[in-house]
Amino acid sequence: VYHFSGGTLFMVVDVPHYCNTDWIRAVGPNLTEEEQLNLTLPRDADGEYEQCSMYSPVDWDLDSIMAYGLNATEKCSNGWVYPTAQQPSLLTEFDLVCDRKDLSDISQSVYMVGLLLGAMIFGPLSDRIGRRPVLLISILGQSLFSLAIAFLPNFIVYMVFRCIMATAVSGILITTLPLATEWVGVSYRPTAVLITHCFLATGQLVLAGLSYGIRNWRLLQIAGSAPTFALFFYFWVLPESARWLVTKGKIEEAKKYLKKAASINKRTIPPELLDQLKCETQTKSGSILDLLRKKHLLKVTLIMSCAWFMDSLVYYGLSLNVTGFGLDIYLTQLAFGVVELPGRICCIYLLQWFGRKKVQAVLLLLAGLMCLIIVDQAVAITVLAVIGKFAACASFSTSYVYSAELFPTIIRQSGVGLCSMAARVAGIIAPLIRLLEQYHKAIPMAVYGSATVLGGLLCFLLPETRGVDLPDDTVTDNPQKK
Numbered sequence: 001v002y003h004f005s006g007g008t009l010f011m012v013v014d015v016p017h018y019c020n021t022d023w024i025r026a027v028g029p030n031l032t033e034e035e036q037l038n039l040t041l042p043r044d045a046d047g048e049y050e051q052c053s054m055y056s057p058v059d060w061d062l063d064s065i066m067a068y069g070l071n072a073t074e075k076c077s078n079g080w081v082y083p084t085a086q087q088p089s090l091l092t093e094f095d096l097v098c099d100r101k102d103l104s105d106i107s108q109s110v111y112m113v114g115l116l117l118g119a120m121i122f123g124p125l126s127d128r129i130g131r132r133p134v135l136l137i138s139i140l141g142q143s144l145f146s147l148a149i150a151f152l153p154n155f156i157v158y159m160v161f162r163c164i165m166a167t168a169v170s171g172i173l174i175t176t177l178p179l180a181t182e183w184v185g186v187s188y189r190p191t192a193v194l195i196t197h198c199f200l201a202t203g204q205l206v207l208a209g210l211s212y213g214i215r216n217w218r219l220l221q222i223a224g225s226a227p228t229f230a231l232f233f234y235f236w237v238l239p240e241s242a243r244w245l246v247t248k249g250k251i252e253e254a255k256k257y258l259k260k261a262a263s264i265n266k267r268t269i270p271p272e273l274l275d276q277l278k279c280e281t282q283t284k285s286g287s288i289l290d291l292l293r294k295k296h297l298l299k300v301t302l303i304m305s306c307a308w309f310m311d312s313l314v315y316y317g318l319s320l321n322v323t324g325f326g327l328d329i330y331l332t333q334l335a336f337g338v339v340e341l342p343g344r345i346c347c348i349y350l351l352q353w354f355g356r357k358k359v360q361a362v363l364l365l366l367a368g369l370m371c372l373i374i375v376d377q378a379v380a381i382t383v384l385a386v387i388g389k390f391a392a393c394a395s396f397s398t399s400y401v402y403s404a405e406l407f408p409t410i411i412r413q414s415g416v417g418l419c420s421m422a423a424r425v426a427g428i429i430a431p432l433i434r435l436l437e438q439y440h441k442a443i444p445m446a447v448y449g450s451a452t453v454l455g456g457l458l459c460f461l462l463p464e465t466r467g468v469d470l471p472d473d474t475v476t477d478n479p480q481k482k
Contacts, residue, residue: 002307005212014091014097015082015084015089015091015092016051016082016083016084016091017039017051017081017082017083017097018037018041018049018050018054018080018081019040019050019051019052019053019054019076019077019078019079019080019081020044020076020078020079020080020081020129021027021036021037021040021041021054021055021057021078022078023040023057023078024036024039024040024057024062024065027060027061027062027065027143028065029060030088030093031062031313032368035276037049039055039065039066039069039070040054040055040070041053041054041055042054042055042073043220044474046161047075047336048053050073051097051098052075052076052097052098052099053073053074053075053076054073054074054075054076054077055070055071055072055073055074056070056072056073056074058070058226071426071473072151075098075099076098076156077133077397080095080097080098082235083385087216087217088213088217088218089215089216089217090104090155090217091104091216094158096155102435103155105431105432105434105435106159106415106431106432107158107159107162107384108316108398108430108431109160109427109428109429109431109432110160110162110163111162111166111427112166112316112424112425112427112428112431113163113166113424113428114162114163114164114165114166114167114169114170115166115167115169115170115173115420115423115424115427116170116421116424116425116427116428117163117166117167117170117171117438118138118166118167118168118169118171118173118174118420118424119170119174119417119418119420119423119424120173120417120421121167122134122170122171122174122413122417123139123174123413123415123416123420123421123460124413124414124417125416126175126178126408126413126415126417127411127414129181129197129413130240130241130244130245131175131178131182131240131241131244131413132179132238132239132240132241134175134340135171135172135176135179135234135238136234136235136238137168137171137173137478138168138169138170138171138172138175139168139228139231139232139234140168141164141165141167141171142165142168142171142172142228143225143228143229143231143232144196144342145162145164145165145168146165146221146224146225146228147160147221147222147229148161149162149165149221149225149231150218150219150221150222150225151218156465160246170420173412173420174413174417174420176196177193177400177403177404177416178241178244178404178412178413178416179239179365180192180195180196180404181193181245181401181404181405182241182242182244182319182409182412183239183241183242183261187467189404189405190347190348190351190352190401191348193397193400193401194344194345194347194348194397197334197344197347197396197397197400198344198345200340200344201337201340201343201344201393202337202339202341202455203337204336204337204340205334205336205337205338205341207224208334208335208337208438210224210467227306232426239257239260239261240253240257240444242254242257242261243409244259244409245257247410249408251392256276256326258274259274266363288300291407291411291414291415291418297407297415299461300406300407300415300462300463301415301419302404303458303459303461303462304399304403304406304419304462305418305421305422306422306455306458307360307395307402307419307458307459308397308399308419308420308422308423308426309422309423309425309426309455310368310419310424310426310451310452310454310455310456311364311392311395311396311399311423311426311455312396312422312423312424312430313398313426313427313429313430313451313452314364314368314371314392314426314448314449314451314452315365315389315392315393316426316427317371317430317433317434317444317445317448318371318385318388318389318392318448319336319366319389335386336385336386336389339386339387339389339390339393340390341391342390343389343390343391343393343394343397344393344394344397346394347359347394347397347398347401347468350394350396350398351401351466352466353467355463355466356398356401356402356405356464356465356466357402357459357460357462357463357464359394359398360395360398360399360402360459360462361456361457361459361460362456363391363392363394363395363398363456364395364452364453364455364456364459365452365453365456366387366388366389366391366459367391367392367395367452368449368450368451368452368454368455368456369449369453370384370385370387370388370391370449370454371388371445371449371452372445372450372453393471399419400416402462402465403415403416403419404416404470405465406462406463406465430448433447433448433472
């Protein structure tokens, strides 16, 4: 869902273009295309036609134009021509070139704004009304708006719909986290979360293949969006978090889900064990303000928000620069997808062997260093970027597991929502940082790298949570290891 929703990069692949100069056809209808271009377009230092300027139209006859030539130039005033474009793309259909070129990066930032809004809305809402309804609402919104995008008439409406769709996508991303962690025991938490992240990597691979085979952006949008409607079957099979139900005092409903889970696993739960759930009704309620009022939660919130911010900054910094590494973008995207899968899987073992704190810090440091040492050579850039992407995606996965273990159940989604908000702010900034390459092409990677290294160092200040039971309330500072 996530990677298909964010597949705009393949819809705005740069193609040759030049100003539309059909005005000269009024005085020279028999001109060949080459003659028209020679008369109406200036050339750059390499002898190629300028892509963003043309000679100013004049009221002369054709003989005068050919005899004296044109000298005054201006920006394209009548659109652009794309001689090699075979299938309609966002770039060619909405003219995302020259002065409008930055709209592509802005649209990525608008998408990240949607992810931010989703974190703000669905994080606290999930703690209030439950994980299941929020996930179902998010799936419905993502499916409908993602498909509708394929039929939109202009780029402004396209950006608005992508923002709404991203809001729903954010709800899916952050709501699957508590469902994965709250249904399993201590030793299986990383596995439960990271298996879901493996499907993100699979989405990268499928997206690379679909984008290569389907060059029409509307058909690509439909192909990536239509399968999400199959997720409506979740309505009948998706359980609510029993742990959340217990913290809300809904003991009987929690027992029903636990018995169903035991039945599916061909196990039975002793009645006396179920009766012990009654004592959990005394769990104190919590609010998002506890994350700021309580010293140990404030420290965790600030550092984890910083970690998520840096995760997102370097992850999107590398992902959005897929067209700037010098190799075929489909091959680079495939390499990114291939490296993400082992990155997510390796996390399962790294977290078990070395704990959360060391893995989180070292992966951020590695991703940042890769950005800092990227050199000006296509193959070397791609290799370093792939290593950086490996570390970035593994670090992102670690942040999900780590955050779920650090925040108490009653405000877990609020805490994760705040961290996700920080990540989405970074996602908004990441495409805009790329605009700094007009001053020097090394600036964006230097910013991504140095910020991420700083985030990695801060993670050494966090407590370790390997083997620690999930906290349910906001009172305890030192939960006991299982």
